[in-house]
Amino acid sequence: MTTPEAREEAVLEAVNQRRKLVNEAIPEALPIQRPERLYEASRYLLDAGGKRLRPTVLLTTAEALADVEPLSTDYREFPTLDGRSNSPAADDGADQTPETIDAMAAAVSVEVIQSFTLIHDDIMDDDDLRRGVPAVHREYDLETAILAGDTLYSKAFEIMLETGTTSDRAVDALDVLATTCTKICEGQALDVDFEQREDVSPEEYLDMVEQKTAVLYAASACLPAILQGADQETIDALYGYGLDIGRAFQIHDDVLDLTVPSEELGKQRGSDLVEEKQTLITVHARDQGIELEDLVDTEDVERVTESEIDDAVAELERVGSIEYANDRARELVEQGKDRLEVLPDNEARELLCDIGDYLIERGY
């Protein structure tokens, strides 16, 4: 029996191995070309780092579906499910089905969408730092940052068109990509809307997180199934897995904002509380009679003290809000893992389970 530590280490190694491959693929998909400043700005955040969690989910799901050993198969020439007895495409015959697809193109496309949303989010929140470097609108300017995001947006669609799958499946994949982007925008708008409201319920909060964050995990998990030609039940189950672990990921992020020391977090611990940002934790706390604005008096992240944050976190612990958030995240991950039973029982499927666990156990 493997220990939790050994499993986390294995996940981190799996993520790192795929990250290296994704990092090689990004400049191929997005070379610096004329106008150079635009493409440099478009690449700036992508090149600054990132764990590539979504591409990792996508590539690992492709491996689980194809029932190949993790990292044994070139992602650029990745087997489809056609020709298998249980493949719905086997008796479709309307379209020439290719034997392989470029799963890496899909993985890069998803990461490019993620990067576009971060660039525009940083403008909207007027955040100065991201991944330890200045936000794109700080390093360049507002105009260039808006355009860099817009360029990544259409490039993601162009890249998704490069998988070499059938036209039918490409259309379905582009549909998922487009509706995912729309939902991300809707989720972001709901998040802004919630700032004005004091009656957001935990379920409303989770709905918002689903749209703002989880849909891109859901897309990452179901896209290989679409591109490789899986049946609808598998596609739906994988989409559900992504939604579940994506929501859990965001809840855990909100917990980390309160519990990880500022130096590890790369920003002030408890900044969400200072900025009175609603999270599942604060929404739960309000239901316990806690006033969000009373938790931290200081309204400036630069001036808040660690002891103020300590007191606020102690109060949130006392009313059970942090435990509540942890419990909800755990439930969602367990639900997501259950959905993976549609996949063949293999090492890659195990890894997808472990990725779910990692998302709510990671320390930063």
Place this chain on the structure above:
Amino acid sequence: MTTPEAREEAVLEAVNQRRKLVNEAIPEALPIQRPERLYEASRYLLDAGGKRLRPTVLLTTAEALADVEPLSTDYREFPTLDGRSNSPAADDGADQTPETIDAMAAAVSVEVIQSFTLIHDDIMDDDDLRRGVPAVHREYDLETAILAGDTLYSKAFEIMLETGTTSDRAVDALDVLATTCTKICEGQALDVDFEQREDVSPEEYLDMVEQKTAVLYAASACLPAILQGADQETIDALYGYGLDIGRAFQIHDDVLDLTVPSEELGKQRGSDLVEEKQTLITVHARDQGIELEDLVDTEDVERVTESEIDDAVAELERVGSIEYANDRARELVEQGKDRLEVLPDNEARELLCDIGDYLIERGY
């Protein structure tokens, strides 16, 4: 023989008739839904007006290709070219070809892209007014305007997926849409870049205009050919027509900025000169030894006088720059019209020629 005035009136009527239909289709494609504020902001500029020139080009091209009388056929159930002896799809057979497509969906998609670029452009240029109403970031706020543009961006892809064409053609159409958006971003970045340069050549300027403005006309003209199943030669010729009339459109816009009274223009006449914005006119004038910064001394659009603008325009006329721009626009439109010979000789093709003329003869 019809007079130019009669022809212009016929074009305006044709544009108006299609505009009404497009205006009915927009709320159907983009209903105000939750989160309402986001969708209201997304619709704000679309609802404020606009000639719908690009949708008109698209719908009229569809009519010319199908060889039907203008406005005789429901755009929602518009005939493809399949089954005709000269259709490449006739012997393809790989895909179930539908008898009709929803050409209006494609027309709305293109207008939605146009609206997204205007919303983001107004943020980038910090413009206050658009179509006689406040820019979206003024009427709402920066955050909402960025998100509204981003929402329209993905919605345009979703809407383009609703034409009911074959998957093969849908993939090609989405490819055109994505590469068009990328080029628009590149063109906008080049435009910004040119502001820092004093050695932009007329050809470089026209290249920039091609990317920033003309590609969306090109997409509008070639998309029906793709969706209806025309051959590649026809698709390419129509793309060329769109590029030509689109560049001419932008050149004429720059001429209008200098020659139309402010009250008709809806903004200060000569504002491009005051802001030292490069146009084909000023690029040509510099080649004649005119310093752009010497043309108008006042640097504030609010404070410039009509007589200052009059003097600058007289100077530009003296060195032949306005005539040069008019000549280039005329050449481009004639070249574009010649490309339409790939189309059947019918009333809709005539109208596409007249639309080309209208784009460089319109007074505002």
